[in-house]
Amino acid sequence: MPALTLQDLLDRAGIDDAINAYSHALDQREWRFLEKGFTKDAQITLLDRDQVLDLDGLVELLSGNDATRLGGQHLLGNTWYEIDGDTAHTVTETYWTTLQTSEEADRYLLIRGTAMYVDDLVRTEDGWRIARRALALKSVTRDLVPVREDDLENIRHTLTKDSWYKS
Numbered sequence: 001m002p003a004l005t006l007q008d009l010l011d012r013a014g015i016d017d018a019i020n021a022y023s024h025a026l027d028q029r030e031w032r033f034l035e036k037g038f039t040k041d042a043q044i045t046l047l048d049r050d051q052v053l054d055l056d057g058l059v060e061l062l063s064g065n066d067a068t069r070l071g072g073q074h075l076l077g078n079t080w081y082e083i084d085g086d087t088a089h090t091v092t093e094t095y096w097t098t099l100q101t102s103e104e105a106d107r108y109l110l111i112r113g114t115a116m117y118v119d120d121l122v123r124t125e126d127g128w129r130i131a132r133r134a135l136a137l138k139s140v141t142r143d144l145v146p147v148r149e150d151d152l153e154n155i156r157h158t159l160t161k162d163s164w165y166k167s
Contacts, residue, residue, distance in 0.1 A: 011083050014128040015121055019092055022117075022130075023074040028164060029066070031059050039122065039129045048137040065100060070108070070155050072098035076117075086123040091116055099147070099155070108147045113140035 021037030024030060034055050038044075044053045053061060077093035094117055100109040118134040147155075 008083065011088070011123075011128070012081055014123075015081065015083075015088055015090060016079065018121060018128045018130055019076060019079065019090065019117065019119065022133075023076060023094075024165075026062055027072050027074055029063075030163065030165060034059070036126075037130055038133075039124065039131045042130055043132050045132070045134045047134055065098070068100040068102075068109075070099045070101065070152075071159065072096065088119075088121040088123075088128065090119045090121065092119070102144055104144060106146060107144040110143050110145045111140065112143075114138040 018037045021033045025033035025037070038055055040055070042055055044055075044058050045051070046053070074094055074096040077095065079090050079092040082089040094115050096111075096113050096115075098109075098111045100111070102109045115138050116136040118136060119130045120132040121128050122131050
Protein backbone atom coordinates (compact mmCIF):
# COMPACT_ATOMS: atom_id res chain seq x y z
CA MET A 1 0.00 0.00 0.00
CA PRO A 2 1.50 3.37 -0.97
CA ALA A 3 2.07 6.01 1.69
CA LEU A 4 -0.87 8.29 2.39
CA THR A 5 -0.58 11.85 1.14
CA LEU A 6 -1.74 14.97 2.96
CA GLN A 7 -4.73 15.11 0.58
CA ASP A 8 -5.60 11.48 1.46
CA LEU A 9 -5.66 12.40 5.15
CA LEU A 10 -7.74 15.54 4.51
CA ASP A 11 -10.21 13.48 2.45
CA ARG A 12 -10.48 10.88 5.19
CA ALA A 13 -11.14 13.60 7.78
CA GLY A 14 -13.86 15.12 5.60
CA ILE A 15 -15.42 11.71 5.01
CA ASP A 16 -15.33 10.99 8.75
CA ASP A 17 -17.15 14.29 9.36
CA ALA A 18 -19.92 13.22 6.97
CA ILE A 19 -20.25 9.79 8.59
CA ASN A 20 -20.19 11.27 12.11
CA ALA A 21 -22.90 13.82 11.24
CA TYR A 22 -25.44 10.98 11.01
CA SER A 23 -24.68 9.71 14.52
CA HIS A 24 -24.94 13.19 16.01
CA ALA A 25 -28.19 13.87 14.14
CA LEU A 26 -29.70 10.61 15.34
CA ASP A 27 -28.42 10.51 18.91
CA GLN A 28 -29.22 14.12 19.78
CA ARG A 29 -32.25 14.46 17.46
CA GLU A 30 -30.39 17.30 15.71
CA TRP A 31 -31.84 16.51 12.29
CA ARG A 32 -30.20 19.59 10.74
CA PHE A 33 -26.90 17.69 10.94
CA LEU A 34 -28.11 15.31 8.24
CA GLU A 35 -27.42 18.01 5.64
CA LYS A 36 -23.80 18.05 6.86
CA GLY A 37 -23.54 14.34 6.11
CA PHE A 38 -25.78 13.59 3.14
CA THR A 39 -26.54 15.02 -0.28
CA LYS A 40 -30.04 16.48 -0.65
CA ASP A 41 -31.07 13.55 -2.86
CA ALA A 42 -29.36 10.83 -0.79
CA GLN A 43 -30.81 7.33 -0.74
CA ILE A 44 -30.59 5.19 2.38
CA THR A 45 -31.23 1.47 1.95
CA LEU A 46 -32.21 -0.56 5.00
CA LEU A 47 -31.18 -4.01 3.83
CA ASP A 48 -32.96 -5.86 6.67
CA ARG A 49 -36.27 -4.21 5.69
CA ASP A 50 -35.69 -4.10 1.92
CA GLN A 51 -36.59 -0.40 2.15
CA VAL A 52 -35.11 2.66 0.43
CA LEU A 53 -35.61 6.06 2.08
CA ASP A 54 -34.82 9.67 1.32
CA LEU A 55 -33.75 11.99 4.16
CA ASP A 56 -37.33 12.97 5.07
CA GLY A 57 -38.35 9.30 5.20
CA LEU A 58 -35.31 8.52 7.34
CA VAL A 59 -36.18 11.23 9.87
CA GLU A 60 -39.79 10.02 9.96
CA LEU A 61 -38.68 6.44 10.61
CA LEU A 62 -36.07 7.35 13.22
CA SER A 63 -38.46 9.69 15.05
CA GLY A 64 -40.98 6.88 15.43
CA ASN A 65 -39.78 5.97 18.93
CA ASP A 66 -39.35 9.52 20.26
CA ALA A 67 -42.30 9.16 22.66
CA THR A 68 -40.61 6.26 24.49
CA ARG A 69 -36.93 7.01 23.80
CA LEU A 70 -34.78 8.06 26.76
CA GLY A 71 -31.50 8.11 24.89
CA GLY A 72 -29.28 6.42 22.39
CA GLN A 73 -25.74 6.32 21.15
CA HIS A 74 -24.30 5.23 17.83
CA LEU A 75 -20.59 4.52 18.13
CA LEU A 76 -18.56 4.29 14.95
CA GLY A 77 -15.73 1.81 14.70
CA ASN A 78 -13.20 1.16 12.01
CA THR A 79 -13.77 2.61 8.53
CA TRP A 80 -12.32 1.28 5.29
CA TYR A 81 -11.76 3.97 2.65
CA GLU A 82 -11.60 3.67 -1.13
CA ILE A 83 -11.15 7.20 -2.50
CA ASP A 84 -11.06 7.94 -6.22
CA GLY A 85 -10.87 11.65 -6.96
CA ASP A 86 -14.22 13.23 -6.07
CA THR A 87 -15.94 9.95 -5.15
CA ALA A 88 -15.37 7.52 -2.32
CA HIS A 89 -16.68 4.21 -1.02
CA THR A 90 -16.47 3.41 2.69
CA VAL A 91 -17.48 0.59 4.99
CA THR A 92 -17.86 1.52 8.67
CA GLU A 93 -18.58 -0.80 11.58
CA THR A 94 -21.03 0.58 14.14
CA TYR A 95 -22.45 -0.33 17.53
CA TRP A 96 -25.55 1.30 18.95
CA THR A 97 -27.61 1.22 22.08
CA THR A 98 -30.99 2.75 22.83
CA LEU A 99 -32.89 2.98 26.12
CA GLN A 100 -36.67 3.28 25.99
CA THR A 101 -39.57 3.12 28.39
CA SER A 102 -41.65 -0.05 28.34
CA GLU A 103 -45.11 -1.14 29.38
CA GLU A 104 -43.65 -2.99 32.37
CA ALA A 105 -43.32 -0.97 35.57
CA ASP A 106 -39.71 -0.34 36.59
CA ARG A 107 -38.38 -2.03 33.43
CA TYR A 108 -36.81 -0.30 30.45
CA LEU A 109 -36.15 -1.62 26.96
CA LEU A 110 -32.44 -1.71 26.19
CA ILE A 111 -31.74 -2.32 22.50
CA ARG A 112 -28.19 -3.02 21.35
CA GLY A 113 -27.06 -3.72 17.84
CA THR A 114 -24.21 -3.84 15.40
CA ALA A 115 -24.23 -2.97 11.73
CA MET A 116 -22.17 -1.78 8.80
CA TYR A 117 -22.69 1.53 7.04
CA VAL A 118 -21.74 1.00 3.41
CA ASP A 119 -21.49 4.48 1.91
CA ASP A 120 -20.88 6.01 -1.50
CA LEU A 121 -19.78 9.62 -1.08
CA VAL A 122 -19.19 12.57 -3.37
CA ARG A 123 -17.08 15.66 -2.88
CA THR A 124 -19.31 18.77 -3.01
CA GLU A 125 -18.65 22.49 -2.62
CA ASP A 126 -19.52 22.01 1.07
CA GLY A 127 -17.27 18.99 1.57
CA TRP A 128 -17.80 15.24 1.42
CA ARG A 129 -21.43 14.05 1.51
CA ILE A 130 -23.01 10.59 1.49
CA ALA A 131 -25.03 10.05 -1.69
CA ARG A 132 -25.98 6.43 -0.96
CA ARG A 133 -25.94 4.45 2.26
CA ALA A 134 -26.75 0.79 2.75
CA LEU A 135 -27.33 -0.20 6.36
CA ALA A 136 -26.38 -3.85 6.84
CA LEU A 137 -27.66 -5.13 10.19
CA LYS A 138 -25.34 -7.64 11.86
CA SER A 139 -26.89 -8.22 15.29
CA VAL A 140 -29.60 -6.90 17.58
CA THR A 141 -30.66 -7.76 21.13
CA ARG A 142 -33.59 -6.46 23.15
CA ASP A 143 -33.66 -6.78 26.92
CA LEU A 144 -35.97 -5.48 29.62
CA VAL A 145 -33.72 -4.08 32.32
CA PRO A 146 -34.10 -2.26 35.63
CA VAL A 147 -32.71 1.27 35.88
CA ARG A 148 -31.96 2.84 39.25
CA GLU A 149 -34.10 5.89 39.99
CA ASP A 150 -31.09 8.20 40.44
CA ASP A 151 -29.66 7.04 37.09
CA LEU A 152 -33.02 7.60 35.45
CA GLU A 153 -33.17 11.10 36.93
CA ASN A 154 -29.72 11.89 35.50
CA ILE A 155 -30.68 10.52 32.08
CA ARG A 156 -33.84 12.60 32.00
CA HIS A 157 -31.89 15.69 33.11
CA THR A 158 -29.58 15.24 30.11
CA LEU A 159 -32.64 15.28 27.84
CA THR A 160 -33.74 18.71 29.09
CA LYS A 161 -30.92 20.50 27.23
CA ASP A 162 -32.15 22.02 23.96
CA SER A 163 -28.85 21.53 22.14
CA TRP A 164 -25.28 20.63 23.00
CA TYR A 165 -23.96 22.33 19.86
CA LYS A 166 -22.87 25.95 19.43
CA SER A 167 -23.82 26.23 15.76
